[in-house]
Amino acid sequence: xxxxxxxxxxxxxxxxxxxxxxxxxxxxxxxxxxxxxxxxxxxxxxxxxxxxxxxxxxxxxxxxxxxxxxxxxxxxxxxxxxxxxxxxxxxxxxxxxxxxxxxxxxxxxxxxxxxxxxxxxxxxxxxxxxxxxxxxxxxxxxxxxxxxxxxxxxxxxxxxxxxxxxxxxxxxxxxxxxxxxxxxxxxxxxxxxxxxxxxxxxxxxxxxxxxxxxxxxxxxxxxxxxxxxxxxxxxxxxxxxxxxxxxxxxxxxxxxxxxxxxxxxxxxxxxxxxxxxxxxxxxxxxxxxxxxxxxxxxxxxxxxxxxxxxxxxxxxxxxxxxxxxxxxxxxxxxxxxxxxxxxxxxxxxxxxxxxxxxxxxxxxxxxxxxxxxxxxxxxxxxxxxxxxxxxxxxxxxxxxxxxxxxxxxxxxxxxxxxxxxxxxxxxxxxxxxxxxxxxxxxxxxxxxxxxxxxxxxxxxxxxxxxxxxxxxxxxxxxxxxxxxxxxxxxxxxxxxxxxxxxxxxxxxxxxxxxxxxxxxxxxxxxxxxxxxxxxxxxxxxxxxxxxxxxxxxxxxxxxxxxxxxxxxxxxxxxxxxxxxxxxxxxxxxxxxxxxxxxxxxxxxxxxxxxxxxxxxxxxxxxxxxxxxxxxxxxxxxxxxxxxxxxxxxxxxxxxxxxxxxxxxxxxxxxxxxxxxxxxxxxxxxxxxxxxxxxxxxxxxxxxxxxxxxxxxxxxxxxxxxxxxxxxxxxxxxxxxxxxxxxxxxxxxxxxxxxxxxxxxxxxxxxxxxxxxxxxxxxxxxxxxxxxxxxxxxxxxxxxxxxxxxxxxxx
Numbered sequence: 001x002x003x004x005x006x007x008x009x010x011x012x013x014x015x016x017x018x019x020x021x022x023x024x025x026x027x028x029x030x031x032x033x034x035x036x037x038x039x040x041x042x043x044x045x046x047x048x049x050x051x052x053x054x055x056x057x058x059x060x061x062x063x064x065x066x067x068x069x070x071x072x073x074x075x076x077x078x079x080x081x082x083x084x085x086x087x088x089x090x091x092x093x094x095x096x097x098x099x100x101x102x103x104x105x106x107x108x109x110x111x112x113x114x115x116x117x118x119x120x121x122x123x124x125x126x127x128x129x130x131x132x133x134x135x136x137x138x139x140x141x142x143x144x145x146x147x148x149x150x151x152x153x154x155x156x157x158x159x160x161x162x163x164x165x166x167x168x169x170x171x172x173x174x175x176x177x178x179x180x181x182x183x184x185x186x187x188x189x190x191x192x193x194x195x196x197x198x199x200x201x202x203x204x205x206x207x208x209x210x211x212x213x214x215x216x217x218x219x220x221x222x223x224x225x226x227x228x229x230x231x232x233x234x235x236x237x238x239x240x241x242x243x244x245x246x247x248x249x250x251x252x253x254x255x256x257x258x259x260x261x262x263x264x265x266x267x268x269x270x271x272x273x274x275x276x277x278x279x280x281x282x283x284x285x286x287x288x289x290x291x292x293x294x295x296x297x298x299x300x301x302x303x304x305x306x307x308x309x310x311x312x313x314x315x316x317x318x319x320x321x322x323x324x325x326x327x328x329x330x331x332x333x334x335x336x337x338x339x340x341x342x343x344x345x346x347x348x349x350x351x352x353x354x355x356x357x358x359x360x361x362x363x364x365x366x367x368x369x370x371x372x373x374x375x376x377x378x379x380x381x382x383x384x385x386x387x388x389x390x391x392x393x394x395x396x397x398x399x400x401x402x403x404x405x406x407x408x409x410x411x412x413x414x415x416x417x418x419x420x421x422x423x424x425x426x427x428x429x430x431x432x433x434x435x436x437x438x439x440x441x442x443x444x445x446x447x448x449x450x451x452x453x454x455x456x457x458x459x460x461x462x463x464x465x466x467x468x469x470x471x472x473x474x475x476x477x478x479x480x481x482x483x484x485x486x487x488x489x490x491x492x493x494x495x496x497x498x499x500x501x502x503x504x505x506x507x508x509x510x511x512x513x514x515x516x517x518x519x520x521x522x523x524x525x526x527x528x529x530x531x532x533x534x535x536x537x538x539x540x541x542x543x544x545x546x547x548x549x550x551x552x553x554x555x556x557x558x559x560x561x562x563x564x565x566x567x568x569x570x571x572x573x574x575x576x577x578x579x580x581x582x583x584x585x586x587x588x589x590x591x592x593x594x595x596x597x598x599x600x601x602x603x604x605x606x607x608x609x610x611x612x613x614x615x616x617x618x619x620x621x622x623x624x625x626x627x628x629x630x631x632x633x634x635x636x637x638x639x640x641x642x643x644x645x646x647x648x649x650x651x652x653x654x655x656x657x658x659x660x661x662x663x664x665x666x667x668x669x670x671x672x673x674x675x676x677x678x679x680x681x682x683x684x685x686x687x688x689x690x691x692x693x694x695x696x697x698x699x700x701x702x703x704x705x706x707x708x709x710x711x712x713x714x715x716x717x718x719x720x721x722x723x724x725x726x727x728x729x730x731x732x733x734x735x736x737x738x739x740x741x742x743x744x745x746x747x748x749x750x751x752x753x754x755x756x757x758x759x760x761x762x763x764x765x766x767x768x769x770x771x772x773x774x775x776x777x778x779x780x781x782x783x784x785x786x787x788x789x790x791x792x793x794x795x796x797x798x799x800x801x802x803x804x805x806x807x808x809x810x
Contacts, residue, residue: 150550
């Protein structure tokens with residue numbers, strides 16, 4: 001993915017009437033921003049969970065995206081994810097690799113967890129150099145039908161605030177005021193209030209009603225030396241009172257009006273010497289300068305227009321500075337809200353059915369360069385499980401950059417209309433940009449870089465012989481990965497006997513062998529104790545308050561339907577696992593399912609599977625084929641009934657006297673088909689008899705399969721001292737029954753609410769096409785499909801649609 005922000009943010013410089021260069025003791029806003037952007041880039045995280053609530057015993061599946069500005073981040077290569085209980089006790093953690101800013105993971109919940117609010121925290125090492133408030137931290141609801149106490153919502157636990165546009169009230173100047181409500185639980189949209197003056201609290205100066213659950217907006221003209229309050233009340237009778245800022249007798253009023261392709265800001269100066277002469281307006285988008293105007297010879301009121309037609313979606317942060325370069329007014333606004341830019345053309349074909357346990361097929365558009373970022377979720381749309389309130393659009397453009405939580409931020413980008421656009425603008429009136437503080441960066445106060453980046457996994461090894469440290473020694477290291485591939489490295493111990501290795505990428509545990517790199521001392525045994533340098537750092541801030549509380553349960557209370565269904569799915573998984581183990585015990589005497597069997601099943605289609613086949617595994621077994629330039633020559637004499645003859649300078653295979661056909665990855669190969677590198681081969685299969693004839697292979701078939709993904713040829717481990725090192729955490733496979741394979745045990749009852757969770761959509765079917773298959777539960781009538789990711793051009797991908805299923809099978 002190529003960075004796109006620099007080429008898209010247009011920098012405007014305006015000088016009204018004439019321009020003069022000014023020098024200040026402190027750093028200029030432009031220089032301060034440039035230093036912040038160049039030397040202190042910041043990251044933010046969005047985690048897409050497969051569900052909004054979990055039952056104890058379930059597995060949390062998630063896809064994580066790390067952004068820098070409005071782009072996928074290439075800064076960090078590792079993501080740290082932690083699970084805390086309500087007492088801030090760490091009960092789970094995962095270290096995951098970031099490939100082009102994305103990763104996926106899973107956390108298994110203990111079936112004995114008490115019902116309650118838990119918290120997921122995520123961060124990168126680079127993010128530790130900035131405030132902890134920028135890290136990802138979200139409550140996670142875990143239910144347990146056997147718990148003595150149950151989660152309930154405390155609807156009275158919400159807060160309110162009232163903020164005038166621009167940040168201040170000036171006597172005699174009409175002001176717009178945004179009223180906000182905050183809560184972690186669902187807020188109702190029916191609420192209202194009024195503004196009153198301190199000396200006459202019963203007089204309602206201006207009444208207002210909610211625009212949505214988050215915000216309301218009203219306009220009034222304050223008077224000098226008056227103190228105002230805003231009273232807010234919900235439909236349940238809960239109420240809060242919030243003070244407005246003290247009314248100033250002089251200052252700058254800053255208001256915004258947004259049109260389809262431009263923004264007009266209005267400045268009004270009251271009792272300001274020179275009526276704003278020497279004031280400056282700076283606009284920045286994700287720490288990049290987007291607008292700069294120095295004001296000269298103004299009147300008491302000034303209107304200026306900023307073209308936004310060339311700007312992409314995102315938050316524009318406008319600040320008014322006085323001549324001493326002190327910020328006096330600020331305003332946030334979302335640019336081009338009525339013209340959101342993202343890829344929503346994802347599904348090109350679908351074959352769907354409402355039949356119980358029917359197989360459904362989707363064909364999706366995924367670009368060939370950035371497909372690793374795509375993920376898909378398919379749910380039974382009839383499920384009563386609460387829906388996601390955030391998506392990749394709201395996480396990228398809105399919620400993680402602001403100071404206060406927004407209820408259901410994704411709704412502002414779902415078919416935005418006039419009401420949604422106005423509501424979001426009202427929210428931004430009340431918000432502050434939390435990524436930096438102007439006063440800090442103007443005075444050269446930047447974050448202290450204490451945590452340096454590791455390139456993927458990093459290890460320190462202490463080299464000893466007996467109990468003595470081996471300093472300044474060359475050490476040969478041979479790393480054997482879980483996929484049987486190997487890597488040879490040379491390390492030099494320092495004066496303390498330590499060696500350092502980094503830029504390692506693998507999941508699970510790996511073996512590392514070692515010896516001294518000298519002929520004289522190579523046979524002498526040494527020991528190397530390794531420690532992973534990728535360390536989890538404890539969270540120091542208090543966990544956020546939530547609107548949930550635990551109350552005693554009664555026998556008459558019934559859990560929500562989705563919890564009952566989720567518990568049923570857990571039992572179904574255990575039942576199928578039990579049946580499968582039983583089936584394995586029956587089958588084990590006739591055939592043991594080996595790694596070679598799994599490789600064969602993974603690589604070959606049903607057409608190329610036969611009872612009369614010989615499989616040669618290059619991934620799990622060392623075949624000693626190095627040095628052969630033609631794999632057919634290597635096959636000579638290794639399989640009964642197979643002859644390899646040299647004809648016209650080329651090796652030709654014969655099976656039982658008849659010429660055999662050669663296939664590479666199940667495609668016919670002609671002329672020189674054996675000249676394929678042995679390092680690229682995963683498996684060779686020789687098929688004899690009638691089955692080969694049915695494929696079109698005459699007397700037989702030689703099927704050559706090349707390595708896929710992370711596959712590596714097997715190599716024999718050396719006879720050297722070794723240790724294990726911890727890699728990235730593995731990801732559990734998402735449970736999905738296979739109703740088209742009759743030999744696999746099937747559940748008696750299928751109540752799954754989530755039918756598919758797939759975190760990678762590779763273009764395997766055709767160029768830029770990915771095929772997805774999944775099965776219905778017992779009563780699916782409607783499907784909710786969500787696809788999220790990023791294109792190779794750096795634009796977000798978001799698709800959300802509910803499909804009404806046709807009542808017929810295919």
